[in-house]
Amino acid sequence: MAAPSLQSFCLPWLLLVLLFMALFASASALPKTIPRLGVLRGELNPEKSEAALASEDLETYYYDQTLDHFNYKPESYAIFKQRYMVSYKHWHGAHVAAPIFAYLGEESSVDDDVKGIGFLSDNAARFGALIVYIEHRYYGKSVPFGGFQNETLKNATERGYFNSAQALADYAEVLTYLKQKLSAEASPIIVIGGSYGGMLASWFRLKYPHIALGALASSAPILYFDGVTPAEAYYDVVTKDFRETSESCYNTIKMSWSEIDRVAAKQDGLSILSKKFKACKPLDSASALKNYLDNMYTGAAQYDRPPRYPVTVVCSGIDGETTEGSDLLDKIAAGMFAYRGEKDCYQLQDFFPSETRLGWNWQVCSDIVIPIGVGNDTMFPPSPFNMTDNTEYCKEKYGVTPRPHWVTTYYGGQNIKQVLRRFASNIIFSNGLRDPYSSGGVLEDISHTVVAVSTKQGSHCLDILPARKEEDPEWLVMQRNIELEIINGWILKYYEDLLKELERN
């Protein structure tokens, strides 16, 4: 059953961030085009599978984490409490070097991960594995400087330590410490993450191979940086998803944007729209509605997964609206009602920003600069990505400029095949091709052990959500089995090496 806190998590975030940005930044001089910043996470699985982790199996700990791993100023040594959770339930123990599955937190509270992710709990028994969830700095209960993300993010100095390189170093410290504490130095660690967390997992294997034996990077768009992937790719896939589902649905959506503008331009246009779309609070602008719909479509595509298949739901609503006298926007509204479920009214604007949105908005303005624009041939109004606008927006909002080249400088990304063909090992890049972020993912094997496992019908992070015995389609079951076989192979090879070494000594 869905917990209320998860329900609120089920909304895709792209539009929310855009709205939030518009809302909070309207007082200051903004660039004309509010940039579409990359947004990764959203819907976790609201229904827990039988196998998902029961909270009673989890122990919560706090690690005294170093604020700044990369400098040696007196203030670098400040400590904050970083939360992590451990389940010993299935672990076969240090004496047999039983493995450790470590989930590397992304832009949310670890509470959400524990409830929403299934891969570790579904498979720990089979591997006799310890389960660890580590919370990302500046989210949940792992916020430095007093613990209030909201306050910390307002402080230019305090938020400055909030980035991916520091987060990876946090994970390195926690995992090293944990191994020592458990005398489990010989236990192989497999790191797992999804979306931004998937990027972290693959980067962690690249940067800290001495700590993690391998990484499962689910839906990690590590190539959506610095021009490696075209900025338009994301919306191209969203459009493809809708068009493949229903040509008429795609056409209706494509025509709707100008229709919204046309109606909004009438004297009582916003009232008409508010009524048509059952807005809880009268719409302030046509943009608010358009952003809401944009976010709905992208979210539906990103999480277009069984058993519900949101794109099909939206399109069924749109295509099914054939009541006499209904116009194009009635169809759009019907799609929305179908997707969101029948309600008295809908919250189309003025969302209270979640910590995920607040934190992520900073991250995409500092190191995680994912350029997303809308090309000319989609079902959305064209809106090319503009780095200058993006930089100006971030500078205005945070006082510092993003570093769009940093990810490719520090982690790589250009010519990834040639670079990693003979370097690195043990990384699975898993993707579902209906996920618009798969366009920035690694979709082909790089070597025998740096491999891509994609499914045509899959969506964002689907493989690491809890398995549903009866409902999961065969291709999904197969994808997970392939991943498990690969991980098993890494671990077996590791044990082989370990035995050989023991024999030698």
Added chain:
Amino acid sequence: MAAPSLQSFCLPWLLLVLLFMALFASASALPKTIPRLGVLRGELNPEKSEAALASEDLETYYYDQTLDHFNYKPESYAIFKQRYMVSYKHWHGAHVAAPIFAYLGEESSVDDDVKGIGFLSDNAARFGALIVYIEHRYYGKSVPFGGFQNETLKNATERGYFNSAQALADYAEVLTYLKQKLSAEASPIIVIGGSYGGMLASWFRLKYPHIALGALASSAPILYFDGVTPAEAYYDVVTKDFRETSESCYNTIKMSWSEIDRVAAKQDGLSILSKKFKACKPLDSASALKNYLDNMYTGAAQYDRPPRYPVTVVCSGIDGETTEGSDLLDKIAAGMFAYRGEKDCYQLQDFFPSETRLGWNWQVCSDIVIPIGVGNDTMFPPSPFNMTDNTEYCKEKYGVTPRPHWVTTYYGGQNIKQVLRRFASNIIFSNGLRDPYSSGGVLEDISHTVVAVSTKQGSHCLDILPARKEEDPEWLVMQRNIELEIINGWILKYYEDLLKELERN
């Protein structure tokens, strides 16, 4: 011919640092045992080979370097000028993707490297390679905050950005920029470094494989951290070097320490010693003399190389002192005179600290924590490494505590064979086994492409010093040839891949 500035560089530094530390820290409450902090660099080759780089071939540039790559505070964005030098002389150009040899500076001015290192200039023609020397931050002309290392190191905030992770990120930025500037994106980069710079080179290949195709890490004691190598290993090798050269020399040195103490304890003991050792300024203490000698022996062993073989020189002096009436300390003094050359007097204490010493003393008190102690079975008085004393000393001196586990956490080092057996590629760890630091080096192949190239008779960084056509022994010529063959293999394989890719597209 040796330039005067280089002459001063020809002294090994271990004792100098100890002296300096004693000198500058005597006012404050110090732990009883002044810790022996790891000291890497010293003697560069004072005589330039014919092949060494003529300064007229070098262009000097300054890159606008980011002060703090790992944070996003307003002050992180400060810029400093980082110096690098380029020789285009032998480069076959970007159009044929001709290689780039990049020397990653260590704890000194790049001027010293250009004069003292030969590997790049000796071999650039053969490879048609561009040569780049990059200066390490906080040395030479690459000092942030106004450019005066001396001043900057006194400021707890300003020196806080001075560490290896930031330095590697500097190199990543400079090399990425340089490739772009030269449209040489396809040119493979081989990074080269010696001693601490050798560690940086191997770490750079591990952390930035997308920027460097391979690394030659000369005399890089990457395992001399965090208990991976026993703290006593360094002095064990020094002792072995002397004992292998002359058993009687070894015995004389072994007995000398208590003899110095015995003489010093006499009423006019320090005068006797000052006279015997021709001190320019009367000795303040027996320790000053002992530190000087300790430094001399370790330096002689570390740089025990042809054509001079300093250990042999020292021992010839010691063993050869058979003048009637000469005592044990006359023998030691004779060894010193032989090594340093006959002079009217010798500067045994109160050295003016060089920027290398000043900078390195900070580095070993922050991230590069190399624990060196003296075990029970050497020719030196036992002096075990004590981490508590070390930490206390650094804290007293700099206000912050060293992070002795950071190097192994960030770069690895534990179980390096198992970790890198199936990860990483294209690293040469070269060592000379007479170099005491070889005890912390990688001395066995880890995989087919992460290899060890050691010579029994070699010393610290010998392979990257300028070749001397007539004088170099065969084993040294062979070592360099093996290294060149390996590097050539990397580059050929890279071109093969590149061609395949071009054919595919």
